[in-house]
Amino acid sequence: MGISDLFDPQSIAVIGASATPGKLGNDAMANAKEFDGPVYPVNPSGDGTVYGYEFVDSVADTDADLALCCVPAPATPDVIEDCGRAGVGAAVVFAGGFAEAGEAGQTRQAEIRQTAEEYDIAVLGPNTAGHIIPHKNIFSSFVPGFDEIEQGDVAVVAQSGGIGVTATFQLEREGYGISGMYGLGNRVNTDFADVIPKLDEDPQTKAIGLHIEGTTEIDEFAEVVSDATTPIVALKSGNRMRDFVQAHTAAPNQTYERYEEILTANGGAMAGSVTELLDASRVLAKSPTPAGPNVGLVTAQAGPGIMMADYLAERGATFPELTAETQDQLDDLLLGFTYDENPVDTGRPMPEFGEVIDTVARDDNVDIVLVYEIFEHSLGYPIDELETLSAELDKPIVFTVAGPYDPLEPDRQRMEELGIPTFDAPERGAYATSVLVDSVR
Structure with a gap:
């Protein structure tokens, strides 16, 4: 019982x-x-x-x-x-x-x-x-419609039913499914500290996303977060509108900083929105743990690449100098007008784009690979090279996609099957990569 x-x-x-x-x-x-x-x-x-x-x-x-x-x-x-x-x-x-x-x-x-x-x-x-x-x-x-939700590898534990429902349908719409959604509500006797250990034991759950307003069992919460081996991401809301929160789930008045301290001290992450909560959970669920914070960024369009580089640099990511061997290989692959430092920009998608990714990913100075590419019908995405990399390297690869939904969807799904999380906007790919960087600090 x-x-x-x-x-x-x-x-x-x-x-x-x-x-x-x-x-x-x-x-x-x-x-x-x-x-x-x-x-x-x-x-x-x-x-x-x-x-x-x-x-x-x-x-x-x-x-x-x-x-x-x-x-x-x-x-x-x-x-x-x-x-x-x-x-x-x-x-x-x-x-x-x-x-x-x-x-x-x-x-x-x-x-x-x-x-x-x-x-x-x-x-x-x-x-x-x-x-x-x-x-x-x-x-x-x-x-209505919950009976059609597919299984995934992220679990969501939410004090708010509305947040839990929103997160579930967003994961479903984006093609990922969910390993479980648990609406805690008023937490009469089932709280975060009761649910997290069960999810930590669940082989289907690779990451846990939490929506928190507050719990009277915060010491027990801290203990189970400390004991968990499954990555945990938290979205803390209700930090100002206390009367509104009290009328919602009767949650106690607790600071954002207290939960941030608990999560980050135990390798977890804090999110600022539902989308960030899900993106962080997905990238942690899919990706191997990086050896360090060094990012190799490969883009087929400079503008989005600059945005992602700015975002990551502001959050403490490092872009290491590539080895001489890598640089020589890139010089053979790239045209003269491209940018062949790190970040590496090819100017546009090209038949050799997969080889460029492979070259950067195999660089010993790179711990995390981030890619941005617009879909082109004549090229698709470099699935063959990515399949080889995912089998031979134990490094996270984050792929940011852009293009019409129907043509790119088969390639995107294949990348997900290979353990390569995909995102549909520069800021989403950059944020997910920053979570991986923070996970090894």
Whole structure:
């Protein structure tokens, strides 16, 4: 029982399930039906079936070990009591109206916490969008479309359901999927310190992205971050609008600097936006750990290359002088009007562009390779050379792409399969590279 039933349930009960489209209990069933094990729609007023599953009157009539609670806040304490008596080990409480909603809500939250402790139930929420684990076909959420999310290698743990949902759909739109999304909400008894160790053990999760407003268990948070071997990136919000935060997830007032200290002292990174949170998580998930902070930048267009070089230089990255051997090879490959120091600029895509990347990547002075190239139909991207490099070198390669979506997408997907993270704007590629630089400081 407990937290393991949240991550690996054998059966699921949807309490407050409904056959009426548009109701929360119907949306939750639409997602839960993808689960490979038994799913029980629980509603004493239900008649017949919903999505092919027969209604049952009570959670006591099931063998569920995970319950999705689709009932209003006032009914939730009794539902959690029913779950405890029925042997349910974990519950997801979607409803708001608890600690964030004044004295009556605080009392309700205290009631469900006490009952959960009595029966050893791990409660996700209340006030949550739920959680999904696509590689296990667990879609414990009422959010339409979550049942279509593909698996990836980044997990997102968010206090805000809205941030968790936004991050999940952004990863999906950009073609990456997600290893899991966990909406903590009000954290009645399931907090960062409970979820991070489980994700650290998960072979599908290669990086963990956190959205933080604040937690009363900050010492426990610091301990699990210190113990984790999986890279962790955090986005801390609610640093000024304290009343707004209190009305959202009832999070305590804590400084950005406290979380920054915890993360950076343990090899983690801080992000300034949802996009940065995901980009940093992706590059850390895909890339080998660099041997040092030295960046070799190869561009087929000088303007974006200058932007990326400026960004990285301002953040302390170094651009080492290339070896004499590398310089000789580049002199043979490049035209006279190009820039053949580091950064290396070819002026435009060229048939030898892959050879240029290969030459720079193999330079002993280079720890991280960053590339910018506009897609040209006659050339594509240098997939053959990149495949060889990814197999023979244990160095991060970050590729920034530009061009029309349909023609470049097959090459971009192949790069991702090779372990080369791709980004669609100069600043995104540069930021991701800066995260790799910071990871070895």
